[in-house]
Amino acid sequence: MIGRRITYRIADGVRIPGTWRHAFIRNGGYFLTDLFIYADGLIDCWGLVTIEEFEEKLRTGWVATTLPDGAGASAHNLAGWKFSEPQSWLTPQLLIAEVRDTIDQLNKRPDSTGRALAAVDVFLADRSEENRAAAEAAFLAVPASQRRYALGDMDSKDWPLRVLVAGPGRRTYLPGDPPVSQEDHDRALAYFEERAHWRREYDTRVPADGPETPHAPAIQLYQSYPNKPVADPGHRGLRNDYPAPITIGEVLHPSVAHAYWALSVARTEVSSAITAADTAAAARELAAAAPRREGWEHIRTAVMTGLLRAKYDEHPELAEILLATDDATLIYDDMESAFWGDNAGRGRNWTGRLLELVRSELHLRRNGIPGL
Structure with a gap:
């Protein structure tokens, strides 16, 4: 059973889901370790192997299910011991059957x-x-x-x-x-x-709070470098560097990215230079070379939320594009930041999450509860 033991590996930029279980590797002595099992059928038992190769590892005893009395064992950097009257609940046949079931479960197939x-x-x-x-x-x-x-x-x-x-x-x-x-x-x-x-x-039960998972497929908001607005930007219009000017206070910023970096710096003259930068990439470079505003890491998500609200308030045509994503998970690429981007499953995707929040607020405004 997978339970809460969820992990993954990255192969060619693709996130491969997996899980793990305890096992003994016999390499001279016996080593208690983790056996990683992945959805593509590869198993890591001190090296990635196919399911057929894993069966051979079991047959030869490299992955051990028999634990001899008196044999030495260890867990790396934790402890060492000798077996005394060991009892193993596994056989090679049982372990391979459980691993095959786990691969089916990871692929959401019937086990x-x-x-x-x-x-x-x-x-x-x-x-x-x-x-x-x-x-x-x-x-x-x-x-x-x-x-x-x-x-x-x-x-x-x-x-x-x-x-x-x-x-x-x-x-x-x-x-x-x-x-x-x-x-x-x-x-x-x-x-x-x-x-x-x-x-x-149970199958006909309707959750009291509505669907628990999105019914629309996830949308990847790929990295792009737009220089000027276009008549039909599509999902590129949801990027923070898309040229959609927003007014914050009395300052007009060329894009959300310009505004974000301008507000992030401590010195006013640098902030003005960032706002005047030709591109969002140039704005980021200027900000990277300057000191951050004190406590920036604690307020940056709130700042970004406000900037996104301003963008879609001031650009109704872009708000329609965001609303048209329905309830899809928005996966935002940002190769410069694992905080703001998903980045092949290695980032936190905060931009995508905040876009979903603003999308929900737009739906609330259109079809919402009076007084909210």
């Missing part, structure tokens, strides 16, 4: 549990012996470590599943279970009928 539950649904719709056998095979393909929680029911565990797929008079996969009685099988059927009812209700 072995999802495939088993889909096979059960087929059996419930047509209770033939063929469909029962297929559901049982799919359930037994779920790693043993995951079967008990396949239903996500901490009370019943997998009891309804193992009884249902076994069928009356047959035995479940657990050696201690008695043969399935007709009464138990009927109880399992009733469990799944009730579960289907609750699933239908």
Whole structure:
């Protein structure tokens, strides 16, 4: 299970999501480390390998599931010890099955549990012996470590599943279970009928506060270097360096970027020179060479919010472009700043976030609550 263990790596500028789990690497001694698993199917076990290569690492014991009594082990820069009566819960077959499930989960594909539950649904719709056998095979393909929680029911565990797929008079996969009685099988059927009812209700549930995720695809606001306004700027018009003059106080600035850098510096004469700069890039260079205003890092997001509000207030045609992005996530490229830009997943994307805030305020103004 991925849970909250979310990470990523960058490959050719693309962010590859991943997760990690603990594992032992055998390289002379045994080393407790993290096994990183990525959505593209690569696994980092002290080197990136394919899933097939990872199976070979398991076969040779490089990734260890057997821990010999008395063997030395360590966790880098943390501790060293020797095993005493070790017990391992993993086998190579179980670990590879769990890793394959994790890759499916990272790609939002049905994992072995999802495939088993889909096979059960087929059996419930047509209770033939063929469909029962297929559901049982799919359930037994779920790693043993995951079967008990396949239903996500901490009370019943997998009891309804193992009884249902076994069928009356047959035995479940657990050696201690008695043969399935007709009464138990009927109880399992009733469990799944009730579960289907609750699933239908959940699937048709409308969140009280509206959609939880955007329905519009994300929009990348790529780096650009516009020199003059154009009749139809498209998403380029949402860039801070797009030439859309705004008035702050009594000063007219050629763009949001000009205004931001002019307000960032401590000296008035430098601020005036920044405002007069030919381009936003030149304005930034002037600001970079001058001292920042005291406490700038604490107020810069508030300043940018005010500048963006001014831009879209003073340029209704650009406000329409921003509103037309619907509820899309706005990903802002800014190769000069990992604070303001997303930068292939390595930045904080504050410009994109503030644009979404201003967009929401524009929607509020158009279709909002009286008094706000």
